[in-house]
Amino acid sequence: VALIFPGPDSVSVKDIAFHLQKYSRKGVCDTDDDCSKEPFLKKARVEPTEEKDLNERISSNVNEGIELKKIIFIDSTWNQTNKIITDERLQGLLQIELKTRKTCFWRHQKGKPDTYLSTIEAIYYFFVDYHQEILKENYKGQYDNLLFFFSFMYTLIKNAKCGTGKE
Template sequence: MWVHLMVRCVLRSKKYGVLFDKMSVNSRGLKDVKEALHQEIQSNMKNPQLQTTSSAESDLYQNLKLASQEVLERAQQIGRSKCPKCSSSRMFYCYSCYIPVETVPMKNIPVVKLPLKIDIIKHPNETDGKSTAVHAKLLAPEDVTIYTYPCIPEYEDKRHKIVLVFPGPNSVSVEDCLLYLLKCTQPNDLAVEPAAKRKKCTSQEEKKLHENKVTNTIENIEQVKMKTLLRKVVFIDSTWNQTNKIISDERLQGLVQVELKKRKTCFWRHQKGKPDTYLSTIEAIYYFLVDYHNLILRETYQGEYDNLLFFFSFMYKLIKAAKHSAGKI
C-alpha cells in the first residue's frame, strides 16, 4: 500500500528547500525522488498555475488497469541496484541499457503489445535519467525503437503510413490524421476490387438488394484499409526548448503532424511557460494509442495500453504523496 511509501517531509529554513527523513523507505532509494520533488516544488512556487493537476487526469491515474507494482515497492525500499549489463547503479531500470536492474526481475515487468510501431527521436542533450522514453522501450520492446539525433530513419518513401506527434500550427487531431495520410497515398492503393459479373437483376427488389450488398462491400473494404493505413508513429524526446533543431530536420518534413490537444500532463517536471497540454514522451505515446484505439480502430478501450504507465504512475503517486506531506498540494 502507498501508506508504506509515504515520505515525511520536514520543512526547515534552508535557502533552497526541503529536507527528508525516512519512514520505511531507504534514503538512497529516495535520491531521485528528492531531486524531482525539489525541482517540482520550486517550479510550482514560482508558477502557481501549475500547482494542481486536473481532477480528470488524477482520476485516470486511479483507474488504470496496471500489473502489480509490488516489485517497484520492494525495489524502492532496497534502494539503488546494479544494472545487469553495465553494472551502473540505478533505480528500477537502467536508462542507458533499457533493462531493469537486478532488484526488478524481468518476469515482474509487464510487456505491452502495441497496434503500431513507435519511433522515438531523442535529443542528444536530453538527460537520460529524466527522460520517460525509456519506459516505452522497457514495456513494449518489440514495438519501440529509440534513435539519438541526428540519427533519424528515412521516412520519405513511407510518409503515407507515418505520423509525427508534435504540437504546432499545422497539427491535426488523431481522428483526422488518416484523411491527411490519404492525400499522400497513391490513388491505386485504395482502389476497390471490381465486383464479379452478375446476372441481370429481374426485379427492383433484387436490384436494391444487389446495390446494398455492393455498397456494404465497398464500405467494409474502405474501413479495413483505413484501419491499416497508419503503420508507425514518431515522437520527439526532448525538452521543449531543444525541439526546434529536430522538428525542423528535413527528414521529418512532409510527415502528417498530430497534436493531442485535449490531454493534460501529470509529469512532475512540467516546464515553465508551457501549456499543460504539452505531454511527457510516455504520456504522449499512451494517449495517442488510446485515441487511436477508440477513434480509428473504433473499439472499446479496456486498458490494453495502461501498463505503458507502469513506471510513470508509480513515480507520479509517490511524488504526489510526498508533496502532500510537505503541504505543497
C-alpha cells in the same frame, strides 16, 4: 509514417485516415488540387440482395492500405523541440496534434503550460484516441499498462515530496 507534434499543419487523430489517403495519392497526382478531391468508388452492378454484402466489403476496403505503419514521437524537453522539428528528415511527414489534456508529469517545465505532455503521456493518449476515433471501438483500458512506470514514479516522487514537506 506520421509525426505526433503540434503545429500549424497538424491534423487531429480523427482526421488521420483522410489525410493519409491524400498523402498516399500525392505521388500519383500532378497537382495538390487534384489530390484534394475525394476518389470515386467503383460500384459493380449487383442484385438488391447482394448490395448489402457489397457495401460491407467496400466500407472495409476503403481504409485498406491507408494505415499508419510508423509513428514518431519526439522525446526531449519542450525547449529542444523547435530545433528537432526543423530536422530535414521530419519534413513532409503528416503531423498529428493530440487533443488538449493536462499533464500529470511531476517535473513541470518552467514557462510551459500544463498541457505540454510528457512523451509517455503523448504515446498513451495517441493510442487511446486512435482506438476510439479510427478503430471506432470503446476504450476498455487496453493501453493503461503503458503508464505503469509513469504512475509508479509519480507516486514515489509525490510521497517523497510529502515526506520532506515540499509539496
